[in-house]
Amino acid sequence: MMNSMDFNSAIFYVLATILVASSLRVITARNPVHAALFLVLAFFTAGGLWLTLQAEFLAIILVMVYVGAVMVLFLFVVMMLDINLERLREGFWSYLPLGAAIGALMTLEMALVLGGRYFGLESVPDPGTAPAGYSNTKELGRLMFTDYVYPFELASIVLLVAIVAAVVLTKRTRKDNKSPQAGDQIAVQSKDRLRMVSMPSEKKEET
Amino acid sequence: MEVLLQPLQNLLGPLWPLVWILLKIVGIILPLLLCVAYLTFWERKVIGWMQVRIGPNRVGPWGLLQPIADGVKLLLKEIILPTKASKGIYFIGPALAFATALAAWAVVPFSEGWVVANIDAGVLYLLAITSVGIYSVIIAGWASNSKYPFFAAMRSAAQMVSYEIAMGFALVCVLMISASLNLSDIVRGQGRGMFADMGISLLSWNWLPLLPMFLVYLISGIAETNRAPFDVVEGESEIVAGHMVEYSGMAFAMFFLGEYSNMILVAVMTSVFFLGGWLSPVGFLPDSFVWLAAKSCFILFLFLWFRATFPRYRYDQIMRLGWKVFVPLCMVWLLVVGVWMMSPLNIWK
Numbered sequence: 001m002m003n004s005m006d007f008n009s010a011i012f013y014v015l016a017t018i019l020v021a022s023s024l025r026v027i028t029a030r031n032p033v034h035a036a037l038f039l040v041l042a043f044f045t046a047g048g049l050w051l052t053l054q055a056e057f058l059a060i061i062l063v064m065v066y067v068g069a070v071m072v073l074f075l076f077v078v079m080m081l082d083i084n085l086e087r088l089r090e091g092f093w094s095y096l097p098l099g100a101a102i103g104a105l106m107t108l109e110m111a112l113v114l115g116g117r118y119f120g121l122e123s124v125p126d127p128g129t130a131p132a133g134y135s136n137t138k139e140l141g142r143l144m145f146t147d148y149v150y151p152f153e154l155a156s157i158v159l160l161v162a163i164v165a166a167v168v169l170t171k172r173t174r175k176d177n178k179s180p181q182a183g184d185q186i187a188v189q190s191k192d193r194l195r196m197v198s199m200p201s202e203k204k205e206e207t
Numbered sequence: 208m209e210v211l212l213q214p215l216q217n218l219l220g221p222l223w224p225l226v227w228i229l230l231k232i233v234g235i236i237l238p239l240l241l242c243v244a245y246l247t248f249w250e251r252k253v254i255g256w257m258q259v260r261i262g263p264n265r266v267g268p269w270g271l272l273q274p275i276a277d278g279v280k281l282l283l284k285e286i287i288l289p290t291k292a293s294k295g296i297y298f299i300g301p302a303l304a305f306a307t308a309l310a311a312w313a314v315v316p317f318s319e320g321w322v323v324a325n326i327d328a329g330v331l332y333l334l335a336i337t338s339v340g341i342y343s344v345i346i347a348g349w350a351s352n353s354k355y356p357f358f359a360a361m362r363s364a365a366q367m368v369s370y371e372i373a374m375g376f377a378l379v380c381v382l383m384i385s386a387s388l389n390l391s392d393i394v395r396g397q398g399r400g401m402f403a404d405m406g407i408s409l410l411s412w413n414w415l416p417l418l419p420m421f422l423v424y425l426i427s428g429i430a431e432t433n434r435a436p437f438d439v440v441e442g443e444s445e446i447v448a449g450h451m452v453e454y455s456g457m458a459f460a461m462f463f464l465g466e467y468s469n470m471i472l473v474a475v476m477t478s479v480f481f482l483g484g485w486l487s488p489v490g491f492l493p494d495s496f497v498w499l500a501a502k503s504c505f506i507l508f509l510f511l512w513f514r515a516t517f518p519r520y521r522y523d524q525i526m527r528l529g530w531k532v533f534v535p536l537c538m539v540w541l542l543v544v545g546v547w548m549m550s551p552l553n554i555w556k
Contacts, residue, residue: 033349037296040342060331068338072345072368076361079349135327137388182527 011052019045032078040071054130057137231323235312243467244274250511257515281463284456292453293350300347301454301461307340308465311472316391318485318496329390330378333476334371337431341367343465344440344450351453359449362522363433363440369529370430376537377424380417380544381480384555394484398494400554406490412483416547416554419540421481423533425506428473430525432466435514439522474506475499482506 022041029035043066050059117123130136144152216223248263248270255262263270288297314329316322326332341364348360382388385396397403400411414421430437433449440449451462478484478499485499520528547553 031293034296037346044339056326056328057331060328060335063335064331064338068335068341068371069368072341072364075345075349076364079345079357135388137328137331179523182524 008052012049015045015048015052019049032081032083033075036071036075036078039074040067043067043071054127055136057140228323232313235323236309239309239312239468239471240464242471243464244278246467246471246507247277248274250514253508253511254515257512278460281456281460286456286458287453289351289353289453292352296346297350298458300343300350300450301458301465302343303346304340304343304465305461305468307336307343308468308472311336312468314390315472315475316394316479316484317499319391319494321496322391325389325391328388330382330388330393333390334375334378337469338371340465340469343462347454347462348450351450353453355446356450356452359440359446359452362446363450366433366437366439366525366529367431369526370427370533373423373529373533373537374427374431376534376541377417377420377427378480380420380537380541381413383541383544383548384413384416386555390479390484394479394486396555397483398486403490407488408483408486408490409488412481412486414481417481417540417544419536421477423537424480425477425509427529427533428477429510429513430529432469432473434466434470434510436517436520437525438519439525442519470510471503471507474503474510477506478502 019042022038022045025038026035026042029038043062047059047062047067050056050062113119215226219226251273252262252270263273266272266276288294311333313324314322314326314332316325344363344367345360348356348358348363351357381393385393387393387396397412398408402408402410433440439445441447442449446452451459454462482502483498484502485494485496487494487498548555
């Protein structure tokens, strides 16, 4: 019989394979919509991986925010764009050196961070299995609203400013805008729209 | 029950937990599909009566075999793949609609201890799974390679994303007063309080202190499942049958099954969050699954009633209601509940 560790590793390898394969397809898929859908699959699988690390809150939030909201809007845009693949492929060779340099830099940074002494098993030991009744959500909430309350509030203010800025930058009110005002529509009275005219009946002419 | 299962447990040994979970899943899905079938029948009958018609009455006694006949018809129909449709994705659409509608049932507590996965973050799981369901609509609209399904997919996805916000905020109020994300705990929390001690548990359920949120959740639930009066997705006068216009046979039936099981899910979740789940409304009757079923049936009846009564909303009116009425209302009530909980009048200790 398999013990739970083996089972966990088996799940890890299955999810990791799917994650790597779908991430590769994100950059190799010809159709941008397919690429976006593979990105959705990648997010979903990453959520599954986080679940195996007992971070259920982060895993579910990843699915809710990135899969449920961000990627939906992303797909909206990608689906409506008329993307010419030939045009996109034109500049491939001229952009390659720059892209490769950035890629190499990122790999180097990752290697420095992950290979450094702050990330080894000896400095961050495996927390082990959490006891039953341990709530990841509650712990995160407690930390966020006590120890990290100022950074948290600061981050939310930055986001709020970003929202306001986005609205201000894109909002254009047309002068000939005829969109109905619900309040006016509800407040309308019959006398505003209808004029009753008293007409005396006319005598029918003999023909 | 224990005695009956013991020999089976010995026979299967280590495989038993897996088999037991599968049995539970089948135990939910089969009755659910039956409910979906008879919900369609009930819907046609109720709307028939409301419009002074008879409704289906030809197949079987009182027309009771009508849903079976419909199902067989859909199974036997040819599945048509439009020219130049994106083949793989075209079929992922309906599969996703049905799969997400079923997956959400894993965390639904039917009675004390009757739940497949009693997970700690049940509410979050539910929100995450329903938000994945939006993809079925978008994918179906895009993969059909046709303009009207695409328009409908855009409309419907925008509508679902908008109402999810109001729905989420309404749930935040519920979470604040129950201090838990576990659905069973949320139900149990509603059985405590001054009125519950007096034997009228009915008045200590969440619907009373959170009355505006109850209405927001119910109406958002109707909008979320694309039901009338929010069914612009299949406004016959404009875009025929929405994102599923190119689908036929079983592929269409999957969307249909998904929509109706989502309806039942919203009804059950409204009962769990606001109407005390399986709790009995009065002290002298025992708590049981029957109460949850009765409450859900009542909410489902409301769904049908609304469909028979209200004219369809215009698209800009739908968006206005979601963003300019419900979201601000939720924010205000969130504050009210927060202040209420901090004040000496707090009733949820």
